[in-house]
Structure formats: structure tokens, C-alpha cells
Amino acid sequence: MLKYMDKIIVSFAPLNPKSRSVRAFMQQLITDGNRQSNAKCNVVINMSDKIAKPTVEAFYTNKATLKLDTETLTAAEIVKDVNRLSKRLQLEEDIAQSG
Numbered sequence: 001m002l003k004y005m006d007k008i009i010v011s012f013a014p015l016n017p018k019s020r021s022v023r024a025f026m027q028q029l030i031t032d033g034n035r036q037s038n039a040k041c042n043v044v045i046n047m048s049d050k051i052a053k054p055t056v057e058a059f060y061t062n063k064a065t066l067k068l069d070t071e072t073l074t075a076a077e078i079v080k081d082v083n084r085l086s087k088r089l090q091l092e093e094d095i096a097q098s099g
Contacts, residue, residue, distance in 0.1 A: 010045050016051075021073055025079060055067060
């Protein structure tokens with residue numbers, strides 16, 4: 001998940017029920033396997049009761065950015081959205097290496 005990312009910022013209010021999906025996403029994000037796929041990726045976690053809406057911001061190696069309002073998304077939908085560009089970058093890399 002992190003291989004093609006420079007930075008990812010997860011912001012949420014820990015006690016807000018609408019933060020449930022972003023908390024579940026964060027647990028998947030900080031696994032050892034993900035961290036080892038790109039140790040240089042800066043993972044920032046902002047937790048504060050003052051954060052009104054849970055968000056995920058992803059900054060990719062090709063300078064593209066993605067900002068998600070995760071209030072109405074499931075953890076699986078967050079993973080799918082974050083991985084969409086990573087998969088395209090992986091495909092481009094595979095094509096470049098094979099050609």
C-alpha cells in the first residue's frame with residue numbers, strides 16, 4: 001500500500017463514531033508489511049477531539065495527491081481509493097521494466 005507514497009496523513013477524532021472506518025484503515029496502514037514496503041514513507045497520524053471530519057491525505061511519488069473525507073466510507077473503500085493510484089504506478093513501472 002505504501003510503496004508508491006511519499007507521505008500519508010490520517011486525521012480523526014478518536015472518540016467520534018464517524019471515525020470508525022478511518023481507525024480501521026489506520027490499523028491496516030501501520031502493519032509491519034506495509035511499513036517495510038516503503039520505509040521512507042512518512043506516516044502522520046493526527047488525533048484530536050477538535051478534528052471535525054476524519055480525513056486521509058495521500059501524497060504519491062509522482063506528485064499526485066488524494067484527499068478523502070472518510071466520514072461515509074468503509075475501511076475497505078478507503079483502502080481501495082488509496083490503492084487505485086498505487087496500482088496504476090505499479091503497472092507503469094512493470095511496463096517500463098519489461099519494455
